[in-house]
Amino acid sequence: MKRTLLENFLLHGHESNLPGISIDNVIFGFHDNQLKVLLLQSQDKDVWMLPGGFVGKREHIDEAAARILKVRTGLDDIFLQQFYAFGQPQRIKNKILMKALQSMNKKYDKEHWALQRFVTIGYYALVEFAKVNPHPDEISLTCAWQDLDKLPELLLDHHEIIQKALEEMRLKLNYQPIGYNLLPEEFTMKNLQSIYETILGRKLDRGNFNRKMLSYGIMDRKEKHYSGGAHKAPYLYSFNKKKYFKALESGLGRDL
Amino acid sequence: MKRTLLENFLLHGHESNLPGISIDNVIFGFHDNQLKVLLLQSQDKDVWMLPGGFVGKREHIDEAAARILKVRTGLDDIFLQQFYAFGQPQRIKNKILMKALQSMNKKYDKEHWALQRFVTIGYYALVEFAKVNPHPDEISLTCAWQDLDKLPELLLDHHEIIQKALEEMRLKLNYQPIGYNLLPEEFTMKNLQSIYETILGRKLDRGNFNRKMLSYGIMDRKEKHYSGGAHKAPYLYSFNKKKYFKALESGLGRDL
């Protein structure tokens, strides 16, 4: 069954997809006060890769990215941002797909559409960790969250792609609802601070971070406190969506 | 002669270029205290477009962008930054190329490689206005600088592409040598301020801008004054390249 899907795709994919263009999604989630990336493990078991795919002949590249995201996470309406196109001439998806082709005992040659050079367009997605049910596909064994700072060996330039995603996210931190999309409805100030620290790549002072975030007036403090951890129980907050998005228009921390 | 080049390109371009991918350069220059964009006018005379081109089968997309830039400006080693990929399914280069094909009286069909949908990758370039000698090509009549705020009618989504270039440039303003690449060796503080005002899209206070720029310690003040304009002659400055690039690493205006 799975084999049939893959066969069909390799033999007929060129009829419905654009040649030479692929999409790779860097899917970020937040758990245990750490940023995670959703990765696939190939059947070889030794290499991990970003969940990617191709673009339909009449499909917007943004739609393609959303479709691919949905396959992996089951989620609709997810924040998705294109950030860079990667176009080294060595970008050829040979390893994975060649094995697949060989295992099919099909005839194929170097001209096979899936063995050509691909320019890949990177998107980063911000998802709420708890809502995701990772979903492997026909050429992958595993689909799992990986710590950003403990990434396994990755296919091709996928390591570079993740780094670039982080860099671009850093630039847009004050203009996009990054905390909003990564966190659940209710969260602690420390949760939010951890996200900022990871994206900015440096530690922030707790008190000052607190003061600054609250000064934007974009969060509502709940009566409830977080319970479960040791030590003093922190307040829970949620974003005031209306004020948050209003503030993002001109950029957090930027003056009118 | 020109006809032959174009013919050759349309008939054989698919052999040496990647299918379905193009490059469009937004080339910025600075003159008369205004930002300008270098545009091409098609033979139809009514539509302008960004200077673009295709990617060689073994060429890095960055190299392709640099090659295309060189053809237009004659310049090497120019600051060039990829900023976005545009992939609506309606992106078909029909108008211009169809006319060219028709005028050749060659047989062609809807499957012609140049009439397929293209995903275009946008780069912005920052060039020193005075060093550029605009250079039209075989399918263009004119190649000229246009004011950013008085753009003529543009092909396809090229207007959107220019806007996006500006937006992305705004985000990177503190991390890229934007003034350095747009200005000549010596310039006035007002020149620099005009660039910032255009990119940020708002007026800045003269005195405060002055104070802030000088506080970075990245500019050397010359003994000479600018002469030519009426009124008090301003100082000339030049960037201290070493300090400038050092400061950009952590971002202008950002703390350590």
Added chain:
DNA sequence: ATTTATTGAGTCAATATGACACAATAGTAA
């Protein structure tokens, strides 16, 4: 009951910012 790590709140000096003011001056007009 005591310990412990963490939280909420606050202090305070140093720095940055925004909004102005004002004298100096290069070319222009008289």
Added chain:
DNA sequence: TTACTATTGTGTCATATTGACTCAATAAAT
């Protein structure tokens, strides 16, 4: 030569922001 004008270099000052730091409160663990 002189007055005029628009622009420049520099400075002021009240206010806002920042970074570094305290300290009492407190929830869970011992």
